[in-house]
Amino acid sequence: MPRLRYIEESEKTPQARAMIESAHKTGAPDPRVVSIMTRSEIGSAWVELWNKVLYEGVLPHKLKEMCRIQISVAHQCGYCSTVRSNVAKAEGLTEAMIEDLFRYETSPHFTPREKAALRYANLFKQGEQAIDKDEVYRDLAKHFTDEEIIELGQLCAQTDGVGKFVKSLNVISWEEACEINPKLTEARAEAAE
Template sequence: MPRLRYITESEKTPAVQKLISSSEARGAPDPRVVSIMARNSKTGVAWVRYWNALLYEGVLPHSLKELCRIQISIAHQCGYCSTVRSNVAISEGLTEEKISQLPNFEYSDEFSRREKAALRYAVLFKSGEDAIDSDEVYDDLREQFSEEEIIELGLFCAETDGVGKFVRSLNVLSWEDACRIDPRLDSKEQRASAGGE
């Protein structure tokens, strides 16, 4: 049971219903979380719109951002975030097989050099307050990304990490329930490689 209630049918405006319907069609963000956030008609609705823009628009491929989102979600053991899948990323070719290789992405042939660089950044982002604060990190990123792309990747990882912690606390789906859905999540190796405990 979530710690904050979902929006009721009588509270839904046409704009909110459109956001929820969009999340149902796309698969991410999960409509349950949209149904909680949308209860705040100002900042909650604005956040859902911002998240959709960050997730689906921009200069980086959506499937690359989806990999980073899942990597960070596993690290902070968010049952909700780590089991949600974007239908758009799936249509772009992202598979559960590839996702299952996230713990060993550096050694997997499934990931491109760009994906590996983005995932290294996501792992570092999650691993500590100053882990990304070095010239070496940015030199590594510049080998694969333009500065415009680095800005988007940084904003995306920040949003995934920060809001992900809040969403985890809402208890939409517990970590234990997520591990029952996907037993691979319970692997300490997977969490450690994702930048978690």
């Protein structure tokens, strides 16, 4: 049971209704979380920002979705770990690729550019000391423009920071997520290594 209630039908503004409908269509963010966030003006502003970060910009959406899922599994957010973007699926993101997210360095599923993004997302989740190094940015610069690095950093920051808050809402527990997708337990163990 979520710790904050969902928006009531009578409370929905046209903007909230449109955001929830969009979430149903895209698959991410999940409509349940959008139904909580749209109860607040700032929550609604975050939904708008998140949709821009996730679906707009210069980086391929599929790449951003892989980084989002990798960070989500690492912090055991049941909700974030089970949500899948329909747009990323249409761009070729498969469950086999998702299963390989924590073996990305050796997986044949990922390009060198995708591996660099996943490496950065992994370091980002470890903390600011892990990314505050010249070699991290030299590695990124081999594959990304400055504009793309800014976008990737924003995606990781939003996923990690807001993901912690969303996890605490208890929309879906880690245990429930592992019942939905038993492979999450294995993925989390690999993320911890």
